[in-house]
Amino acid sequence: MxxxxxxxxxxxxxxxxxxxxxxxxxxxxxxxxxxxxxxxxxxxxxxxxxxxxxxxxxxxxxxxxxxxxxxxxxxxxxxxxxxxxxxxxxxxxxxxxxxxxxxxxxxxxxxxxxxxxxxxxxxxxFDATQALLVKRGATPVKEIGDLKGRKLGYLKATTGAGCAKDHGTGVELVEFEDVGLLLAAVRSGQVDAGINDNGVLLDYAKHNQDTTVTAEFDTGEHYxxxxxxxxxxxxxxxxxxxxxxxxxxxxxxxxxxxxx
Missing domain, CATH: 3.40.190.10 (Periplasmic binding protein-like II)
Known part of the structure; x- marks a missing residue:
């Protein structure tokens, strides 16, 4: 998603x-x-x-x-x-x-x-997929299951939201109305990771090098x-x-x- x-x-x-x-x-x-x-x-x-x-x-x-x-x-x-x-x-x-x-x-x-x-x-x-964004230096996160007991942010009404809910057993899910708020929450530590489209997260990490994309999931999505x-x-x-x-x-x- x-x-x-x-x-x-x-x-x-x-x-x-x-x-x-x-x-x-x-x-x-x-x-x-x-x-x-x-x-x-x-x-x-x-x-x-x-x-x-x-x-x-x-x-x-x-x-x-x-x-x-x-x-x-x-x-x-x-x-x-x-x-x-x-x-x-x-x-x-x-x-x-x-x-x-x-x-x-x-x-x-x-x-x-x-x-x-x-x-x-x-x-x-455009071909897209889901990805996880975290603060650089944080505990490695390679899949949603790695976040059990921690917070994962997602954007409302998106495929990322569906992915988080489908695979986030034991994960505290935090919903955001705006992708800017989601990205800021990752950077500030309000959430431990954010899930969203890879194109957006990779672009953000490129311009905010205190964050990094640690995983991408082949969801086969197309814009x-x-x-x-x-x-x-x-x-x-x-x-x-x-x-x-x-x-x-x-x-x-x-x-x-x-x-x-």
Whole structure:
């Protein structure tokens, strides 16, 4: 499981029914042609901050690996990406799509069967797995079972949460609403370890060398960009852009930029 993977709750039927008759606009502002967008001239992206290096705020701007990839999609559509920071629960349950908050979700989110019931995913664009972050010099932790009698932090509504609960027998589990709080808790010693996606934890350890990643678990997770259920034109546009980015080297360039 992964830091951004969890078991989603279906968006309320009442909200979905209320909005079933709403029309969206295509990139050119006309109804009924091309990918459906909630706002003319914009590709509105829902994310949840911070989640470096996938999305974070620097100098007042939201930047990151996901942001750069979705910028490619927006460019191919002839529009501008606009980012909305929203609670992750609203993203992974599909509710943000039901109430037309955004067109696409880009939040370091693992593709799961449960989520695929309430949203449609692009082709996978990033392979992820779970990992453990600890303070450097602490008692070695190679697996969750090593933390019996100690504290393990996890991020709410994520696959890391599921992994912690499934394998944390005898471990004191501590839930956090925000990945920044989770990482700070590891660094301060509030918890003995934190479980989350490897990309996020390795990036944090690189910039905070008093912490280290001591274990990674091969959970076979893949990130995907999500769209409203049935918005096939937009999903196909995203897949087309991702495939082109892999062919022309754009994907590798963006990957090097954020992961080295």
């Amino acid at each position: 992964t830091a951004r993977s969890a078991l989603p709750v279906s968006a309320t039927a009442a909200v979905a029914a209320l909005l079933a008759g709403c029309t969206s606009t295509a990139p050119n502002g006309k109804q009924g042609t091309g990918p459906e967008l909630v706002r003319p001239g914009a590709l509105v992206t829902c994310t949840h901050l911070p989640y470096a290096p996938f999305e974070e705020t620097r100098n007042g701007r939201i930047v990151g690996f996901d942001v750069d990839l979705v910028d490619l999609v927006a460019k191919d559509l002839g529009v501008t990406q606009r980012i909305v920071n929203t609670p992750f629960e609203g993203v992974e349950t599909g509710q943000d799509f039901a109430i037309r908050t955004c067109d696409v979700a880009a939040a370091g989110m693992t593709i799961t069967p449960a989520r695929a019931k309430v949203m449609d995913f692009s082709a996978p664009y 995907g960009f999500a769209v409203r259920k049935g918005n096939d034109a937009l999903r196909r546009s995203i897949d087309t852009t991702l495939a082109k980015a892999r062919r022309d080297g754009s994907y590798d360039r963006i990957h090097r930029k954020w992961f080295g």
